Amino acid sequence: MSEHKTINITLKVWRQYGPEDRGRFETIAVEGVDTHSSFLEMLDFLNEKLILEDKEPIEFDNDCREGICGTCGAVVNGIPHGHGKAMTICQLHMREFNDGDTIVVEPFRARAFKVVKDLIVDRSSLEKIIQAGGYVSVDTGGAPDGNAIPIAQEKAEEAMDAAACIGCGACVATCPNASAMLFVSAKVSQLALLPQGRPEANQRVLAMLKEMDKCGFGNCTNHRMCENACPKEVSITHIARFNREFLKAALVGRFSP
Amino acid sequence: MNWYMFVLGSSVGKKMLMAVTGLCLVGFLAVHLLGNFMAFAGADAFNAYAAKLHSLQPYLTIFNIGLATLGLVHIVIGTILFFENLKARPTKYDVYKNPGGRTIGSNTMPYTAVLILAFIILHLLKFTFVDKSATPIFELMSTTFANPLWVLMYVVAMVIVAVHISHGFWSLFQTFGVNHPRYMPLIMNLGLIVTFAFGIGFASLPVYLYLIQ
Numbered sequence: 474m475s476e477h478k479t480i481n482i483t484l485k486v487w488r489q490y491g492p493e494d495r496g497r498f499e500t501i502a503v504e505g506v507d508t509h510s511s512f513l514e515m516l517d518f519l520n521e522k523l524i525l526e527d528k529e530p531i532e533f534d535n536d537c538r539e540g541i542c543g544t545c546g547a548v549v550n551g552i553p554h555g556h557g558k559a560m561t562i563c564q565l566h567m568r569e570f571n572d573g574d575t576i577v578v579e580p581f582r583a584r585a586f587k588v589v590k591d592l593i594v595d596r597s598s599l600e601k602i603i604q605a606g607g608y609v610s611v612d613t614g615g616a617p618d619g620n621a622i623p624i625a626q627e628k629a630e631e632a633m634d635a636a637a638c639i640g641c642g643a644c645v646a647t648c649p650n651a652s653a654m655l656f657v658s659a660k661v662s663q664l665a666l667l668p669q670g671r672p673e674a675n676q677r678v679l680a681m682l683k684e685m686d687k688c689g690f691g692n693c694t695n696h697r698m699c700e701n702a703c704p705k706e707v708s709i710t711h712i713a714r715f716n717r718e719f720l721k722a723a724l725v726g727r728f729s730p
Numbered sequence: 731m732n733w734y735m736f737v738l739g740s741s742v743g744k745k746m747l748m749a750v751t752g753l754c755l756v757g758f759l760a761v762h763l764l765g766n767f768m769a770f771a772g773a774d775a776f777n778a779y780a781a782k783l784h785s786l787q788p789y790l791t792i793f794n795i796g797l798a799t800l801g802l803v804h805i806v807i808g809t810i811l812f813f814e815n816l817k818a819r820p821t822k823y824d825v826y827k828n829p830g831g832r833t834i835g836s837n838t839m840p841y842t843a844v845l846i847l848a849f850i851i852l853h854l855l856k857f858t859f860v861d862k863s864a865t866p867i868f869e870l871m872s873t874t875f876a877n878p879l880w881v882l883m884y885v886v887a888m889v890i891v892a893v894h895i896s897h898g899f900w901s902l903f904q905t906f907g908v909n910h911p912r913y914m915p916l917i918m919n920l921g922l923i924v925t926f927a928f929g930i931g932f933a934s935l936p937v938y939l940y941l942i943q
Contacts (some may be wrong), residue, residue, distance in 0.1 A: 485824075498824065551827030577825045584818050647829055649837075650815035652741070682740050691818030692741040692811050694839065695901040697831030710909050716742060717907030723737045730736060 478508045480572040484519070486531055487579045489588050492595075496588065498577075508568040512555065513538060513545065515567050532591040538563040540704060543639030546646070547592045548579040553643035553702050561641060561704045581642050583651035584689040596642050598688035599656060603640075605684035606677035607660040609669050628666050635663035637705040644699035644707075650691030655699040657685050658715035659707050665718050675726035678718040683730045744807050749902035751804040756899065756924070758797055759891075763931045770938065773868040780867045805847065812840045835897030842894040849887040875939040884936040892929030899924050 481504045489496030506515050513535050520530035536544035540561040547562055549555035555565040570576065578592065586594040636659075644655035661678050664670030670677070693712065700709045722728065737743045768779040784790065835842075862870065874880050899921035903909065908917070 496821075548823060548825075551823060551825035552829045556827075556829070579823055579825070582819055582821050582823055584820055649832075651818035652815075654741075679736075682742055683736070686741050689818060690741075691815040692744060694745075694811070694815070694836065695897070695904050696836045698829055699831075701828075701830030709904065710911070710914075713904055713907045713909035715907075716745075716905055719742045720746075720907060723743075729733055 478568075479505045480508060480567065480570065480574075482506055482567075482570060482573070483575040485575060485577045486591075488529075488531070488591055489580075491590060492587050506567050508566070508570075510567050511538070511563060512549065512565040512567065513563050532589075532593050534593050535563060540564045541639060543641040546581055546594075546641045546643060548581060548646055550577055553581060553646040554641075554704055559704055559706050561639075564704075581646035583642075583645050583691075585651065585653070586642060586645065594642070596640070598690070599640055599642060599653065601688060602653065602657055602681050602684045603660060606673070606680035607664070609664060610673060622668050624667060632663045632666040635659045635666070635707060635711050638663075638703075638707050639705060641704060643702045643704060645690065647698045647702035648691065648693070649696055649698070650694055652693040652699075653685050653688070653690040654693035654712050654715065655703065655707055655709065657681050658709075658712040661718055662711035662714040665714060674718060675722035676728040676730070678715065678722045679726070679728060679730040682719065744811055745905045747803060747807050748811070749905040751800045751807075752898050752902050754800045755804060756895065758800075759928055759932075763928065766932065766935050769868065769871070769935055773866075773872075776868045777866045801850075805843075808840070808843055833897060835893050835895075836901070838893060839897055842890050845887070845890050846894060849890070853887075871935075872939050872943065875936045876943050878940060881936045881940045885933045888929050888933040891932065892925045895928055896921065896925040 481502070484501045484503055485498050486501065487496060488499045501519065503515065503519050506518065510518065513533070516531055516533060523530050533547060534544050536542045538545075540563060543561070545561055545563045546553060549562065549565065554560060554562045555569070557565055557569065580586075580588050580592045581594050581596075585598040586596055589595050638656060638659035640656060642653075642656070645651055645653050648654075661681060664677060665674050695709070695712075697709055700707060738747060765779065765783075769776045856874065857867070857870065860870070865873075875884075900914075900918050903914075903917050
């Protein structure tokens, strides 16, 4: 363990009382930040101070704080979850910053993500897309034999890579067009790769696409920023598979969304 | 009708339209470039090539209408995508950085598009919709490119076209779903070759015509 060090930083953070408020940036000096603390712990530390001073604490979403739940998320210095590779904001540590740094913190911005308060955004549009088709229907009855359906190792691996998506919305946040294609394609790709997902593949891709467009996300124009901002490094090859599934469903499928 | 509206009007459908028309336009540019190389064979060869091309009626007219339609679809859908994407993020970021992936080409697509459109209009007014009964096309070109300002303008325009294609080429394969770790690097490299071949190939003619005078 390296020696404990403290730094002083300036936080330029987005403050917004509620969805209808216009919102504004507030500049707050934070002194004595332990470099061993995580970014969210730094915010906790600041919030305790704000509460003691009888001020409104900065609201932010968080849950597991170990990078697997997908609840946390904010844009730090222009990049969702900060500049670290393959990590969520809860895994970002203050040792990444220098004494005297000004750190700009903003909520994920998209028409489909309404700001609820400060750094908290409403990501229920992602849930709506999943509800439109991101599932497999399973009949009731006796439990099927777990090994009855053979799945090739490489397919299982690729499906798992897609399933690694934690639905945090960083792909939408970083996309210049606020497109949700990486998120949606991860689910379509995961289920398209597995035999259990094939029966509903055609209706799934069209229904999820329709819902995605309805939610007000932008159009993907292949900037590839999403796969670089993704904490789970979901690849745009899943977007390519989405496009193939779309072509299949549109050209030979019988399903109309 | 509902099916057509949904499939072609969806975000991915519009992408597909951009990719199909984009690929056709790249194909046209390849043919145009090959035609340009005839000019290096001299005035007579190039004028004969132009005369032969114009004698191919009615196929030439059909080809031109097809090409104009492709261009129009590319422009109209591109414009719709631009404004929809602008609308998808009403509040801009105060600080916005590239986590990786974004290129000069992808970053400037709509802007290079506008500049290319302006260039095409100028190019058509200069060499297509003019009376060529008195001066044959080769002579028209050599008098135009005797002026270094015209040469410079064409070279700059070709750099802009190359920047547009540097993103467009690999991007259209991704849109068709053609992306695999085995051959995506090949497509990327091919895109780079096409970018430089078109940029240098098209820019070489005005420069050559300027230098031989």
